[in-house]
Amino acid sequence: MSSRVIRMAATAGVTALTIFTATSCSSGDGGADAKVTPAAVASPHSDGKGGQGEKKEGAHWGYQGADGPANWATLAEDFEACEAGREQSPIDLDDDKAVQAPVDKAVTIDYRPVTAELVNNGHTIQANVPAGSRIVIDGTSYELKQFHFHLPSEHTEEGEHTAMELHFVHADKNGKLAVLAVLMDEKSGASAFADLFKRLPTKEGATAKITKAFDLTAFLPGDRDQYRYEGSLTTPPCTEGVKWTVLKDPVTVAPDEVATYKELFPKSNRPTQPLNDRKLTEVDK
Template sequence: MNKQQVKRVLISTVIAISGGALAQDDVHWGYSGHQGPEHWGELAPEFSLCTSGKNQSPINISATTKGQLPTLALNYQASGNEIINNGHTIQVNYAPGSYLDIAGHQFELKQFHFHSPSENTLRGKSFPLEAHFVHADSKGNLAVVALMFEQGKENQELAKAWSQLPQEAGQKVRLATPISGLNMLPSKHDYYRFNGSLTTPPCSEGVRWIVLKNAVSASKQQISDFSSLMKLPNNRPVQGINARLIVE
């Protein structure tokens, strides 16, 4: 890898974690045509896992293995305080100090962002909206908690963010009312657990995925506010399960 490639990998990794604010300046990718998901692996050498990876996300969750999964240990503050339109999604950045604990291992909540329709599917069922709560440990290992939304009554927590939706790609807005990630989640935290990847280039693997079984609601208007802002669906198609186990 030459110096330029190293720089590109670093930038891409930062993009993946921060959600893509720099993507426009680096390798262009999107959700349709020549820059669409089926071409991501060809767009840049550092995106090759998007094609060759064997533990890619999202997936359709169907055959599962019963396991003794621990209760989801979330210690979240109400400190989602900044909202960004990065051209690929809407992302709420979180202030430091909120954690997910997996078997005694701490992952800090960095941000959450949205996909419409959902990326993961549950026994073939797609949802109109999916949120990804992205966490990183001190070494940069990632854990994502995925939350499905069904169309129904207005989501009050989402409304705080949606009232300040940045309309232009590249726009960043300070939220008047901090958002509680915890208040957005359902009261029951039962989940599916499996290994996967980032669902955007560079499709890096080794991501711990936790998909909540219970959906929450968002209104028809809230869903369409997001999808019309994105203009195109921003969901990567489901990927092969290969040798993976999905534990529930």
């Protein structure tokens, strides 16, 4: 039986919060380390008006057809890592390839109640949040900047998707990115996302403000067992140098909530990428 996240709130990444940069897990930096830069302030998925043919920076991209993942590297010069990169995300989470690490290697999650600005950026719903929440990885603190969703999940376990995936995008003091991913299983009954999903802005460019603070830990599973690996943004420019943590246990999302999100974004996930010579670490708390 698959250990599938029956044991793993972007995510988009990585796919999509504006105020700070990370495009659904996207940044405007095409270098070796994914960083938060001013370039993405307008839209974390920063979508330009570039078309097919000549490669253009900030070119339009999508999840299907000619602008889909198979062609991202051809759309703009700074998207070339989407094909040439050797440490790309997402990946398949295979227990047989995972290396057990001691519990002190687990990522620490320190989230506080937040208000949020929800943004429909054309690729996902992204929630920009104020400072005050963080994760700690190997002694380095990464501040939460935004969270967003993908449908279906981007990460798989033994090839199997969940209904959706949530990405929390963080940055350290130098702008390097770390993403905490939570898999979302579709199941009837109560859902922690009910209030949030009632507020989703339905038109591209539209926003909605949540002024009453809510508890981010409600979007996390109670068990914090996790996978860790070095990866990339899951949207163009597919910048590498992103630290990924994927919680093993999924959380529940109601069928009507999945349907609501799917009506806005029928497909918003990048296919899994080769692990190559990277190490996938498993930490059981």
